[in-house]
Amino acid sequence: MADTGKDEQWCANHPDKEVTVHDENCEQLLCDKCGRSEEHSGHRIEPISRAARISRQKILLVLPELERSFPGINTCIDNTEVVSGRLG
Numbered sequence: 001m002a003d004t005g006k007d008e009q010w011c012a013n014h015p016d017k018e019v020t021v022h023d024e025n026c027e028q029l030l031c032d033k034c035g036r037s038e039e040h041s042g043h044r045i046e047p048i049s050r051a052a053r054i055s056r057q058k059i060l061l062v063l064p065e066l067e068r069s070f071p072g073i074n075t076c077i078d079n080t081e082v083v084s085g086r087l088g
């Protein structure tokens with residue numbers, strides 16, 4: 001049974017490789033091979049898990065503003081946390 005809950009993304013240059021890093025200079029998701037390539041040497045490469053954490057911190061920062069515009073969004077974020085908790 002395929003794990004459909006996980007949203008896997010594949011490298012644009014290597015369709016058989018899953019992306020594992022985020023290039024902050026190119027604002028692109030890359031596989032480990034691309035992340036180490038000369039094309040991206042010197043670029044700010046972060047593991048995706050950390051990039052995802054930073055995005056979540058950004059969400060938490062803008063949350064009060066979002067709550068004003070979209071009442072109930074807190075519930076959505078809670079659900080997201082439950083899901084990501086299950087995925088580990």
Ligand SMILES: [Zn+2]
Nearest residue numbers: 011014031034
């Ligand atoms: Zn690649």
Ligand SMILES: [Zn+2]
Nearest residue numbers: 023026040043
């Ligand atoms: Zn790059």
